[in-house]
Amino acid sequence: MGIVKIEDGLHEDIRKASTVMCRSINAQAEFWIRVGMLAETNPTQTFNEIIARQLKDADLELSDFAAA
Template identity: 50%
Template sequence: MGMPVRIEDELYESAKAQARAECRTIAGQIEFWARVGKVALDNPDLPVEFVRDLLIARAEGREQATPFIPQGLSRE
């Protein structure tokens, strides 16, 4: 369920620019930032960049995933 919230104009403009760059809606961008912030606060030992990349990877799904191949092993 969507809920209207008030945010500062500066935050709105920043979300608008980032949303355009990442092909999200403004609301979707703010939700993404909130999700990253919540997970980062819940897991203070993890770097924020790792949290962000993890959430993006989970949203992409397994179909777009690249298999992990440890160094020194090849499938040739």
Template identity: 50%
Template sequence: MGIVKISEQMHENLRLTSGALSRSINAQAEHWLRVGMLAELNPKLCYGEICQLLIQAEQQAAAETSAFLAVSAAAA
């Protein structure tokens, strides 16, 4: 984990948006970072499609964790 310096205006935007969307300031910043990174890597996708990619990645990670825990429990 590192420290990232941002402008006062960006921090204010994060503070306002995080409050409106019931996220912590760090969670809001991380969301914008992920969305921005995916937008740069996939310039033809709209915001909704990018959010779908994030949801699919989360579902895949959850499924992989469940499978790992099942195998670990069976081995124990």
């Protein structure tokens, strides 16, 4: 575990997003970091494709949550 220095405005954005997404502030920051890393290493994929791949890797399918 380490300490990451971020500017106050970004911290406030993370705090607000974490409330909406029902995550802790740390979990929200980790999510954004992870998605950002995946986006940089997979520049042709959309956000939705990145998330779908992560769900698939966790043995979850988006169709499991789709309305009938």
